[in-house]
Amino acid sequence: MNDSLKGSMGVGLSINTAAAQALSLLVGVGRAAPPASTRAASFKVEQASDNAAYWSIATTVKVDGLSLSSAEAATSRASALVDTAALGLADAATLLDDIRSTLVAAKRSDVSRSGIGARLDVLKEKLLAVVDQSEFDGENWLSLPAGRSPNVEAIVASVSRTAAGELSVNVIDFDTSGAVLVSRHNPEDGLLTRRYSVVTANGEISDYVLLGAGAAGTGDTVRPVMLAPATSNNEIDGMIAAVDLMSGYVAAAATALETTAGQVVGDIGLDDVQGSSTSPLDAGLDDQGAIELALKASEQLQAQSLPIANSGAGSFKLFL
DSSP, rough: OOOOHHHHHHHHHEHHHHHHHHHHHHHHHHHHHHHHHHHHTTOOOOSTTTTTHHHHHHHHHHHHHHHHHHHHHHHHHHHHOOOOOOOOOHHHHHHHHHHHHHHHHTTTTOHHHHHHHHHHHHHHHHHHHHHHHHHHBOOOOOOTTOOOOOEEEEEEEEEEEOOTTTTEEEEEEEEEEGGGEESOOOOSSTTSOOOOOEOTTSSSEEEEOOOOOSTTTTTTTTSSSSOOOOOOHHHHHHHHHHHHHHHHHHHHHHHHEEEEEEHHOSSHHHHHHHHHHOOOOHHHHHHHHHHHHHHHHHHHHHHHHHHHHHHHOEEEEEEE
């Protein structure tokens, strides 16, 4: 370019080669970063064409997660059923103790058996209410309605993984016949509605029933556990013996439920079942995260290099 042309234009443009190179690299890093950042942030494979291997794994994990959720709901329900029945049995045992104490008090000569009898009736009503209220999710293991008999309940106790990584559901059986307290179908199915044969101190054999009249009235020897002014001490002794038998069966039922409760894991926790092993999908996500970090580091270095390059001396002027 000749002097006349340079003089006539009089305009110069300074170009810093180092700064230009740094800026070019920074722009390139910026273009590469968004897709990687988006992929690492979402951890998502949109379709099989994105990555066939990850798509297959992600689909399997999704189905596995649904199975785990269903299993966890089943174990939670089983745990609630067992706990509800156990609480009902505990309350029933307490009320049976109160009934026994009331019968013992009725033998005193200085009390009104009519008044004691009224208290006994109240305790029996409370006992029946406790049994009927021991219900969860429409099921009551302590009370049977008309037309229904005791059965064996299959409940999901726990969920685990096999050595091969497959989901394993542990199902246990609980026979409700040992826990039913009241049966409106067959009184003999209920621990508190069946008849109990006892022998009193004078050698008399009698059958007593605590709740309901279904088991009573089938023979002259069946008597309800109740007090009247004419009730003899010998009859009261028979009632006490019958209540003691009932209390023993209720205690055995509570022990069986406690054993079952120890086998049921109510809150399995999906993370515990899934384990902490690294799957191929996890490894892929970790690789993507590493790429994102590398791009960010490169971007920061290039940004820091701009002011350094601008302050350098490697520039020349191009006059137009």
